[in-house]
Amino acid sequence: MTDLVDRAVGGDPRAVARLVSLVENGSPDLREITARLVAHAGSAAVVGITGSPGVGKSTVTSALVGAYRAQGRKVGVLAVDPSSPFTGGALLGDRVRMQDHATDRGVFIRSMATRGHLGGLAWATPQAVRVLDAAGCDVVLVETVGVGQSEVDVAALADTTLVLLAPGMGDGVQAAKAGILEVGDVFVVNKADRDGADQVVRDLRSTVRLAERAPGDWRQPILSTVAARGEGIDEVVEAIAAHMAWADESGEAQRRRVRRARDEIEAIAVTDLRRRFAALHGDERLDDLARGVLAGELDPYAAAEKIVAAVS
Amino acid sequence: MTDLVDRAVGGDPRAVARLVSLVENGSPDLREITARLVAHAGSAAVVGITGSPGVGKSTVTSALVGAYRAQGRKVGVLAVDPSSPFTGGALLGDRVRMQDHATDRGVFIRSMATRGHLGGLAWATPQAVRVLDAAGCDVVLVETVGVGQSEVDVAALADTTLVLLAPGMGDGVQAAKAGILEVGDVFVVNKADRDGADQVVRDLRSTVRLAERAPGDWRQPILSTVAARGEGIDEVVEAIAAHMAWADESGEAQRRRVRRARDEIEAIAVTDLRRRFAALHGDERLDDLARGVLAGELDPYAAAEKIVAAVS
Numbered sequence: 022m023t024d025l026v027d028r029a030v031g032g033d034p035r036a037v038a039r040l041v042s043l044v045e046n047g048s049p050d051l052r053e054i055t056a057r058l059v060a061h062a063g064s065a066a067v068v069g070i071t072g073s074p075g076v077g078k079s080t081v082t083s084a085l086v087g088a089y090r091a092q093g094r095k096v097g098v099l100a101v102d103p104s105s106p107f108t109g110g111a112l113l114g115d116r117v118r119m120q121d122h123a124t125d126r127g128v129f130i131r132s133m134a135t136r137g138h139l140g141g142l143a144w145a146t147p148q149a150v151r152v153l154d155a156a157g158c159d160v161v162l163v164e165t166v167g168v169g170q171s172e173v174d175v176a177a178l179a180d181t182t183l184v185l186l187a188p189g190m191g192d193g194v195q196a197a198k199a200g201i202l203e204v205g206d207v208f209v210v211n212k213a214d215r216d217g218a219d220q221v222v223r224d225l226r227s228t229v230r231l232a233e234r235a236p237g238d239w240r241q242p243i244l245s246t247v248a249a250r251g252e253g254i255d256e257v258v259e260a261i262a263a264h265m266a267w268a269d270e271s272g273e274a275q276r277r278r279v280r281r282a283r284d285e286i287e288a289i290a291v292t293d294l295r296r297r298f299a300a301l302h303g304d305e306r307l308d309d310l311a312r313g314v315l316a317g318e319l320d321p322y323a324a325a326e327k328i329v330a331a332v333s
Numbered sequence: 334m335t336d337l338v339d340r341a342v343g344g345d346p347r348a349v350a351r352l353v354s355l356v357e358n359g360s361p362d363l364r365e366i367t368a369r370l371v372a373h374a375g376s377a378a379v380v381g382i383t384g385s386p387g388v389g390k391s392t393v394t395s396a397l398v399g400a401y402r403a404q405g406r407k408v409g410v411l412a413v414d415p416s417s418p419f420t421g422g423a424l425l426g427d428r429v430r431m432q433d434h435a436t437d438r439g440v441f442i443r444s445m446a447t448r449g450h451l452g453g454l455a456w457a458t459p460q461a462v463r464v465l466d467a468a469g470c471d472v473v474l475v476e477t478v479g480v481g482q483s484e485v486d487v488a489a490l491a492d493t494t495l496v497l498l499a500p501g502m503g504d505g506v507q508a509a510k511a512g513i514l515e516v517g518d519v520f521v522v523n524k525a526d527r528d529g530a531d532q533v534v535r536d537l538r539s540t541v542r543l544a545e546r547a548p549g550d551w552r553q554p555i556l557s558t559v560a561a562r563g564e565g566i567d568e569v570v571e572a573i574a575a576h577m578a579w580a581d582e583s584g585e586a587q588r589r590r591v592r593r594a595r596d597e598i599e600a601i602a603v604t605d606l607r608r609r610f611a612a613l614h615g616d617e618r619l620d621d622l623a624r625g626v627l628a629g630e631l632d633p634y635a636a637a638e639k640i641v642a643a644v645s
Contacts, residue, residue, distance in 0.1 A: 056632040063629060073385050189501050282623035282633065289637035291603045297641075311594035317375060320368040321594065325601035329609075332641075 022050055026057040029156050034129060040152045041099075041131040044145055055148060061155035065097070068261055069179030070164045071204070076187040077211040080248040082164045086122050087251070088258045089160050097153030097161040098122075100132040101146055129153055147178050147285045178281050180274060181206045181264045183257070186225070188217030205241055207260045213245035213253065239267055297332040334362055338369040341468050346441060349468045353411075353443040356460045367460060373467035377409070380573055381491030382476045383516070388499040389523040392560040394476045398434050399563070400570045401472050409465030409473040410434075412444040413458055441465055459490050459597045490593050492586060493518045493576045495569070498537070500529030517553055519572045525557035525565065551579050609644040 028036035040058075043050060068085075072078055082098060089096045122128040133149055146163065153161045163179060184205030208229075210221050225243050234240065242260045246253035268274035298307065310324040340348035352370075355362060380397075384390055394410060401408045434440040445461055458475060465473045475491060496517030520541075522533050537555045546552065554572045558565035580586035610619065622636040 052632075052634045055634055059626065059632045060629045063627065278627050279620055279623045282626040282636075283619050285633045286619065286622055286626065286636040286640065287603075287607065289633055290606065290640045291599075293637055293641050294602065294606060295599065307595050307598065308591055310598055311591045314371065314594040314598065315375060315590050317372045320364075320371045321597045321601055322364045322367055324594075324598040325605055328598065328602045329605050329644075 022053050023057065026054055026155075029152060030058075030061050032126075032157050034126070037129050037152060037156045038131060041133060041149050044148045044152065045133045047145075051148065055151070058151050058155045062151045063154065065150070065154035065158050065161045066181070066261075066265060067150055067154075067161045067163060067179045069182035070162055070185065071182065072185030072187075076185040077248050078164050078185055081183075081185055081209065081211055081246065081254075081257075082162050083122065084246075084248045084251055084254040085162060085257065086128055088254050090122070090125065090127055092258075094159040095127045095157055096122075096129070097150075097156070097158035098128065098130045099146065099149050099153065099161060099163045100130070101163060101165040129156060129158060147281060150178065177277075177284060180268060180277060181261050183207050183209055183261070185209050185211050186221055187212040188215045188221050206239060206264045207257065208241055208243045209253075209257055210243065210245045211248050214247050218245065237271060239264060239271075239273070294328075294332055298328050301331055334365050335369065338366060338467075341464060342370075342373050344438075344469050346438070349441050349464060350443060352464045353445060353461050356457055356464065357445045359457075363460065367463070370463050370467045374463045375466065377462070377466035377470050377473045378493070378573075378577060379462055379466075379473045379475060379491045381494035382474055382497065383494065384497030384499075384523075388497040389560055390476050390497055393495075393497055393521065393523055393558065393566075393569075394474055395434065396558075396560045396563055396566045397474060397569065398440055400566050402434070402437065402439055404570075406471040407439045407469055408434075408441070409462075409468070409470035410440065410442045411458065411461050411465065411473060411475045412442070413475060413477040441468060441470060459593060462490065489589075489596060492580060492589060493573050495519050495521055495573070497521050497523050498533055499524040500527045500533050518551065518576045519569065520553055520555045521565075521569055522555065522557045523560050526559050530557065549583060551576060551583075551585070606640075606644055610640050613643055 025036050025039060029040050040054060043054065048054075070078055070082055070085075079100075082100075086096050086098060122130065131149065131153070133145065150161050150163065182205055184207075186208065187210065208225055210218055210225070212218065213222075222243055222245060229241050229243065242263075244253055244256050244260060246257060248254065265274065268277070307328070310319070310327060313319045314321050314324055337348050337351060341352050352366060355366060360366075382390055382394055382397075391412075394412075398408050398410060434442065443461065443465070445457065462473050462475060494517055496519075498520065499522065520537055522530055522537070524530065525534075534555055534557060541553050541555065554575075556565055556568050556572060558569060560566065577586065580589070619640070622631070622639060625631045626633050626636055
């Protein structure tokens with residue numbers, strides 16, 4: 022294990038891949054791995070990239086990788102598929118676009134499916150980010166589909182979150198409904214050469230304008246890209262840098278990092294609690310309690326107390 | 334509190350509304366409320382309705398309410414907005430469509446924003462469903478936006494989950510990527526009068542055909558609707574009934590209900606753990622641990638152990 026971590030810290034792509042797999046599979050060695058990685062991590066800029074299916078997340082991510090590589094920065098990409106807990110298999114059809122960078126030693130690309138549903142993304146993603154961070158990535162791009170919880174989870178773990186939109190994916194009211202204003206630091210309207218792109222930009226602009234802000238708060242820029250042709254990507258890179266500079270200055274960066282560490286600690290504590298309970302009573306005991314609740318024999322609070330009491 | 338529960342069980346809409354608000358706000362009275370509700374709940378059929386923004390979830394939900402009312406069944410609607418944890422405010426712009434049913438005493442409509450991000454939906458939604466169930470609803474429709482975690486959470490709590498799609502929201506590969514096959518029991522292609530609807534149906538059909546199944550497994554039907562005109566809704570109601578009959582027969586219904594109860598118990602245990610820790614050490618202590626992890630002074634597992642040890 023020590024050897025594996027040393028090799029990953031040294032930048033060996035196979036060691037990095039292996040560590041991300043161990044994270045994904047919830048390996049019992051994670052504890053030791055994490056303890057060793059912590060000292061080497063903490064310097065990467067983490068960028069979350071999210072949006073509905075079809076907006077072109079992979080294309081934008083791939084273009085950003087190219088732009089950061091042109092700056093000589095080492096880049097990690099983590100493609101998180103939060104919606105396949107039942108098979109545990111990621112369906113990442115358009116991951117092929119990333120093959121432009123497949124032979125570049127300065128780029129690590131890993132995809133990951135998050136298992137289970139209570140805090141799946143919250144639990145595994147920060148650990149995988151830490152692996153890429155410790156392996157010397159200057160920038161880690163975390164791409165995930167979604168407008169719901171997964172988006173919120175990505176925003177929670179990123180230093181800067183990009184929300185991607187595209188024309189024809191639902192109008193501005195829908196965008197507002199999905200709560201993206203509260204999640205995104207930078208908005209990118211991709212496929213900007215298509216009909217309706219101007220309207221998406223206008224709707225976003227009026228929504229951003231209406232949002233309440235204190236003096237000194239960040240005002241989300243709205244950028245347009247045609248990522249498939251590389252158009253507008255440099256401006257996105259600049260906007261990310263501007264947001265990170267603002268976040269450092271204002272203390273927001275530190276606040277987010279503390280929150281991220283808290284979330285990770287809590288997620289680990291929960292898993293630990295569950296494991297202790299299963300070790301003491303067998304996994305079947307929780308099912309028995311669940312059946313008792315279903316039968317109306319006890320309430321879920323009483324059942325939860327039994328669990329907490331059992332491990333205390 | 335006893336009085337409030339009694340009135341809700343008796344079908345008083347104001348008492349129901351008040352209880353859902355108490356759930357939403359994480360009231361300290363929840364424990365007592367839940368203990369009283371459990372004996373009255375357990376008979377409602379819970380239908381999850383999910384899909385990307387713009388597919389017409391509210392229109393389909395409203396049409397389903399009408400269909401169930403025509404059968405003389407009492408209906409509860411819970412519109413869950415999982416993506417506004419930062420403001421805590423639900424942006425339910427198209428909730429207006431529900432106003433068709435606003436004066437019908439046989440329909441309870443509540444919207445709810447889920448707070449915080451670790452297990453937000455998993456925590457509050459089953460409790461709100463229990464309120465509507467205990468208030469005598471035969472059917473509870475839980476509507477939520479999203480293709481990520483929120484969708485998975487809805488699938489976990491529903492007896493039957495409808496996944497809605499519409500033309501122009503991304504192609505079939507994207508649908509597969511979003512993992513909807515693993516979440517949906519019934520697929521509904523809404524806005525079926527629009528260009529591209531046939532293609533969405535074809536893509537879905539070939540994806541469903543390719544999915545691995547054991548003999549006796551449920552084969553997801555793919556239905557087309559124009560919900561704004563009520564077209565295809567009766568077929569959706571029939572498909573839901575067919576799925577529920579299959580689930581009862583096969584034992585899947587009971588498995589889902591046990592899993593749901595387990596999830597709820599665990600979510601309560603986690604919250605309890607967090608509360609105990611904060612009571613013992615103050616909320617600031619967790620921040621201190623988080624800062625220690627950020628500084629590389631301790632690893633998150635060691636921090637989590639301190640939390641669990643502190644409440645043991």
